[in-house]
Amino acid sequence: MEVRSESLGQARLEKEKGSLQGGQVIQRTRLQVWFIRVCSSILIWTCLVQLVAVGELWHPRLLTGLSSRFSGASTLSFRVEDAVPSPPILLPARNYTSNGFLKVSCNGGLNQMRAAICDMVTVARLLNLTLIIPELDKKSFWADPSDFDDIFNARHFIDSLRDEVRIIKRLPKRFGRKLGYQILQMPPVSWSNDKYYLEQILPLSAKYKVIHFNRTDTRLANNGLPVELQRLRCRVNFQALKFTPEIEALGRKLVRILQESGPFMALHLRYEMDMLAFSGCTHGCTEEEAEELKRLRYAFPWWKEKEIISDVKRSEGLCPLTPEETSLILKALGFDRDTQIYIASGEIYGSARRLAALRTAFPRIVKKEMLLDPEDLRQFQNHSSQMAALDFIVSVASNTFVPTYDGNMARVVEGHRRYLGFKRTIQLDRKRLVALLDLHQNGTISWDEFSVAVRLAHESRMGQPARRRVLVDKPKEEDYFYANPQECLCEGTSCDDLLGPRNSTVVR
Numbered sequence: 135m136e137v138r139s140e141s142l143g144q145a146r147l148e149k150e151k152g153s154l155q156g157g158q159v160i161q162r163t164r165l166q167v168w169f170i171r172v173c174s175s176i177l178i179w180t181c182l183v184q185l186v187a188v189g190e191l192w193h194p195r196l197l198t199g200l201s202s203r204f205s206g207a208s209t210l211s212f213r214v215e216d217a218v219p220s221p222p223i224l225l226p227a228r229n230y231t232s233n234g235f236l237k238v239s240c241n242g243g244l245n246q247m248r249a250a251i252c253d254m255v256t257v258a259r260l261l262n263l264t265l266i267i268p269e270l271d272k273k274s275f276w277a278d279p280s281d282f283d284d285i286f287n288a289r290h291f292i293d294s295l296r297d298e299v300r301i302i303k304r305l306p307k308r309f310g311r312k313l314g315y316q317i318l319q320m321p322p323v324s325w326s327n328d329k330y331y332l333e334q335i336l337p338l339s340a341k342y343k344v345i346h347f348n349r350t351d352t353r354l355a356n357n358g359l360p361v362e363l364q365r366l367r368c369r370v371n372f373q374a375l376k377f378t379p380e381i382e383a384l385g386r387k388l389v390r391i392l393q394e395s396g397p398f399m400a401l402h403l404r405y406e407m408d409m410l411a412f413s414g415c416t417h418g419c420t421e422e423e424a425e426e427l428k429r430l431r432y433a434f435p436w437w438k439e440k441e442i443i444s445d446v447k448r449s450e451g452l453c454p455l456t457p458e459e460t461s462l463i464l465k466a467l468g469f470d471r472d473t474q475i476y477i478a479s480g481e482i483y484g485s486a487r488r489l490a491a492l493r494t495a496f497p498r499i500v501k502k503e504m505l506l507d508p509e510d511l512r513q514f515q516n517h518s519s520q521m522a523a524l525d526f527i528v529s530v531a532s533n534t535f536v537p538t539y540d541g542n543m544a545r546v547v548e549g550h551r552r553y554l555g556f557k558r559t560i561q562l563d564r565k566r567l568v569a570l571l572d573l574h575q576n577g578t579i580s581w582d583e584f585s586v587a588v589r590l591a592h593e594s595r596m597g598q599p600a601r602r603r604v605l606v607d608k609p610k611e612e613d614y615f616y617a618n619p620q621e622c623l624c625e626g627t628s629c630d631d632l633l634g635p636r637n638s639t640v641v642r
Contacts, residue, residue, distance in 0.1 A: 202528040225297040234339040235305060237317070237346040241271045244519040244526070245542035249616050250350035252370040256363050257354065259299045260328055261336050263345075267291075267303050275408045275434065276518035285519055294374045298366060307342050318342040319347035325609035327358050357604050358613040367615065368622035371546075378524050384510060385527030391505050392528065395488055395498075398474040400532035401464075402494075402525075402547070404454040404539035407483045409537070414442025415453035423484070434590045453564025454539035457482065458494040459571055462535070463562065465495060466588035474498045476532065478525035478543075480518065501530075535559045535597075545617035551597060552618060559597035566591050599623070 240247035537544030
């Protein structure tokens with residue numbers, strides 16, 4: 135009996151052991167199936183995102199058109215800001231031997247620095263130099279303490295260009311001044327072509343290993359560069375230089391608020407204290423204001439031109455239009471009092487007093503401070519470049535963009551709007567307008583005559599396709615590359631099909 139009981143017990147144990155092993159096998163099989171499914175999903179998703187990213191890199195407008203068709207066919211309600219961001223896509227890094235390091239200190243306001251950054255990436259690519267994240271101007275009139283990554287998405291900037299140039303956040307310690315290393319500091323020659331950099335700068339990089347460009351504005355020519363370099367400038371400008379997520383989000387919020395009230399114009403009213411002091415333009419100012427602007431001009435040693443005759447500069451079209459003049463011009467162009475106008479600028483010199491005439495003619499004038507809660511703007515206060523970035527986003531998105539002076543923001547925004555499909559940008563002919571304004575205000579021509587003349591003068595100045603104007607040996611007077619990057623607006627190496635003979639600008 136005891137032997138039989140012992141046999142039964144042993145059989146029961148073996149049965150239970152077998153059941154346990156079977157359960158473990160089933161559980162292991164389920165885990166394997168689950169693991170395979172997860173890995174397959176991740177692999178498929180990664181391949182899909184990679185294909186979309188590569189396609190957008192080479193044909194961004196094609197994908198934009200396709201996406202708009204899909205979104206139009208969909209019945210789902212979807213907003214960009216509600217989307218879950220896709221994982222970053224890293225292009226293969228370019229394999230090359232670096233010839234050294236390029237350190238740059240940008241000078242000027244936001245858009246002057248933006249164009250300079252695009253140029254410096256292009257120079258680094260041309261010379262096979264490793265680029266250090268650019269330093270931004272903190273000593274200009276605006277005294278903005280912002281660093282690169284306070285305004286731009288630094289990680290996106292580095293990653294999106296890794297197939298062209300190596301960009302790092304800081305110079306390796308072995309080249310630091312504490313170790314006695316001497317860096318070559320110099321400003322490159324303005325408006326230089328690729329030959330200058332290859333023949334003059336590249337040998338210096340071999341000798342010093344680290345070159346520091348301490349001025350970067352307009353250091354690359356508008357014209358005469360290889361097409362691949364011109365298109366790299368565009369790639370940096372339109373794809374790599376994204377604002378920080380915080381700036382982008384608030385900029386989209388501003389655009390959404392404006393669009394909810396209908397179409398809107400972005401008016402870059404460059405009637406600000408720094409511009410008036412720099413240009414010496416005092417038309418419409420009191421004697422006290424004119425004297426204040428003169429003192430400011432003399433306070434900055436790098437503003438070289440000191441003695442300025444305001445009336446002469448105005449007659450040459452070299453002054454920003456006043457708010458009062460702008461009011462008359464907009465009415466002559468056919469904008470009615472119901473037009474929604476966003477003022478894209480800093481503090482207007484003379485404040486509400488100087489805006490009175492413009493506001494009377496166009497009551498629906500708004501600024502970001504009027505549309506946003508003070509708490510939204512708190513983190514950007516006292517950071518002029520970050521505030522300018524918000525105006526930049528709104529200006530690019532506006533239905534119509536009107537700058538009253540052709541400074542850096544006006545030209546860079548114009549170029550963005552051309553890239554986005556030649557959105558309407560009214561390029562005011564200030565020299566012609568000043569003459570017409572004076573004739574109208576002294577009673578020589580009637581309002582109807584004035585209005586017709588203004589419209590005729592701007593029929594071909596609405597941002598439509600046109601060739602960049604080239605003036606040999608006069609780069610300051612020719613059309614700016616970033617205002618009309620024609621090499622980036624067509625598929626082939628020639629823009630003849632896009633521009634056509636009627637839109638060609640005579641090259642002199």
